[in-house]
Amino acid sequence: MDAATLLSRFPATQDLAGKDMPTFRVAGADLLAAVRFLRDEQGFDLLADLCGAEWQDRPTRFGVVLHLLSTAGKEYVRLHVDAVNDRVPSVAALHPGANWHEREAFDMFGIVFEGHPDPRRILMWDGYPFHPLRKDFPLAGIEVPLPAADVAAVTGQTVEPAPMMGGPFVSQGGKMSEGEPSALDQSWNEQQPKA
Amino acid sequence: MVKSDFGYNSKVEGEVIVTRADAVVNWVRSHSVWPMPMGLACCAIELMASGGSRFDISRFGMEVMRFSPRQADCMIVAGTVTYKMAEVVRRIYDQMAEPKWVVAMGACASTGGMYRSYATLQGVDNIVPVDVYISGCPPRPEALLDGMMLLQEKIRNEGGSLRRTFRGRTVETKIVS
Numbered sequence: 001m002d003a004a005t006l007l008s009r010f011p012a013t014q015d016l017a018g019k020d021m022p023t024f025r026v027a028g029a030d031l032l033a034a035v036r037f038l039r040d041e042q043g044f045d046l047l048a049d050l051c052g053a054e055w056q057d058r059p060t061r062f063g064v065v066l067h068l069l070s071t072a073g074k075e076y077v078r079l080h081v082d083a084v085n086d087r088v089p090s091v092a093a094l095h096p097g098a099n100w101h102e103r104e105a106f107d108m109f110g111i112v113f114e115g116h117p118d119p120r121r122i123l124m125w126d127g128y129p130f131h132p133l134r135k136d137f138p139l140a141g142i143e144v145p146l147p148a149a150d151v152a153a154v155t156g157q158t159v160e161p162a163p164m165m166g167g168p169f170v171s172q173g174g175k176m177s178e179g180e181p182s183a184l185d186q187s188w189n190e191q192q193p194k195a
Numbered sequence: 196m197v198k199s200d201f202g203y204n205s206k207v208e209g210e211v212i213v214t215r216a217d218a219v220v221n222w223v224r225s226h227s228v229w230p231m232p233m234g235l236a237c238c239a240i241e242l243m244a245s246g247g248s249r250f251d252i253s254r255f256g257m258e259v260m261r262f263s264p265r266q267a268d269c270m271i272v273a274g275t276v277t278y279k280m281a282e283v284v285r286r287i288y289d290q291m292a293e294p295k296w297v298v299a300m301g302a303c304a305s306t307g308g309m310y311r312s313y314a315t316l317q318g319v320d321n322i323v324p325v326d327v328y329i330s331g332c333p334p335r336p337e338a339l340l341d342g343m344m345l346l347q348e349k350i351r352n353e354g355g356s357l358r359r360t361f362r363g364r365t366v367e368t369k370i371v372s
Contacts, residue, residue: 124314125279132313141313148282155285155322159278162311 001075002042010034021067021076028088031081035068035091044068044077047095052083052105054135062111064088083111090116108133140164217354224268224294225350228257228343231267231291233284235274238301238333242273250336257343264290269346270323273333275303276316288323296350298342299325302332 001022007013012027013034026034038044048067055061062083069076081088090113092098102113103122110131113119120126125147130137140161146152188194232242245252252258261267264287276284288297299319302308305328307317319325326349329342 123279137313139312146278146281148285151282151285151322157281157316157321159313160317162307162313162315162317164311167311 001070001073001077006034006037006042009037016080018078021078023078023080025080025082028081028084031079031089032091032094034079035066035094038068038077039094042077043070043072046071047091047097047101048076050091050098050101050105052109052111052133054109054133056135058082060084062086062109064105064111066091086110087112087114089114092116107131110134139168218351221351221353225347226256227259228269228296228347228350229259229261229267230257230269230271230298230343231264231287232260232262233270233272233274233287235272235276235280236303238273238304241333241336241339242271242300245336245339250340252336252340252343255340255344255347257347264288265292267291268294269296269298271298271300271339272304272319272323272325273300275308275310276319276322277314278316279314281316281319281322284319285322296326296346297323298327298329298346300329300339300342301334302330305330308332 003015003022003024006024007015010026010030010033012030014025016023016025024034046069048069050064050066053063053065055063060082064081064083066079066081067076068079088111090098090102092102092113093115099116099118100122102116103118103120105111106113106116106119107121107123108131121128124132127147129144130142132141138161140163141159143161144159146155146157146159152158232239234242244250246258246260257269264270268291270284270288270291272284288295297319299305303310303315304319305325307315309332311317316322327342327346329338331338334342
């Protein structure tokens with residue numbers, strides 16, 4: 001991985017000093033050229049992953065993280081891109097595998113991938129009004145009509161918020177038991193009835 | 196078969212069996228359930244195992260799995276029903292011919308299971324009428340067989356088999372002799 005060339009050719013690039021693999025923040029305008037440089041000149045020929053991310057404490061709320069793998073050099077590189085105005089250029093033309101990943105990032109976060117060949121939702125149905133992995137979206141969901149109007153008319157069913165029953169149940173931290181999962185009260189069992 | 200359904204004494208009645216039309220119709224239906232496997236998640240793997248030689252659902256007369264709703268009369272909903280899939284489940288149910296039954300196999304189909312989420316229908320009974328619920332995550336094939344035998348029991352005890360009321364409309368079965 002030739003970091004010096006990447007940094008000199010794309011001056012807006014920032015080395016994030018990743019602990020597990022070389023990590024860079026790339027400007028959105030440089031993304032296509034940087035991915036093409038890594039693919040054609042550095043041998044990063046496989047797009048291992050592309051995902052959206054949300055940072056509530058940063059000026060640009062959404063970002064995209066790409067993991068590229070060099071199958072010959074057996075090394076990874078990670079690229080961070082900030083989605084300025086929720087927009088990021090699509091890399092589907094360079095790595096066809098990015099197509100569905102970008103559709104998922106659009107579906108879940110609402111990040112628009114400019115130049116995407118097929119910018120539809122992939123998990124939720126077309127016309128669903130929200131992007132469910134955004135942090136301001138409640139886990140239980142928001143009530144909207146069913147996608148099929150005729151089925152909704154017959155069944156009277158809507159897309160309802162799920163009953164959370166006091167959840168979501170999040171660990172409060174502290175010491176974790178290392179024993180096998182078992183009942184707290186071990187004084188009775190099938191052979192020994194409860195006193 | 197409940198004993199009172201047939202009053203048959205060969206010495207008295209010879210080759211004639213006297214019964215009620217309902218009992219005969221129900222008996223025929225209960226021993227020829229054609230399931231439509233609505234396999235949506237891991238429950239479908241157990242459903243496949245039930246059709247295999249080890250558990251052998253054909254012992255109970257319901258091995259004729261049909262992947263076309265028009266040739267099936269019992270939809271086994273095996274798996275998580277998402278809101279996106281709910282439309283499809285309902286349409287396939289609508290395409291099945293009367294009389295028809297629905298089995299909700301496993302926790303997800305019965306109640307949404309562990310998926311308390313924006314994407315998951317909280318029980319398939321919100322969109323189709325369910326006859327038998329089977330617990331388990333996923334249920335063992337024995338549990339599915341038990342549920343299907345319960346369904347047979349239910350079919351055998353249905354009244355007015357030739358004239359059923361369903362969601363406000365009456366469905367009549369004609370006997371052609």
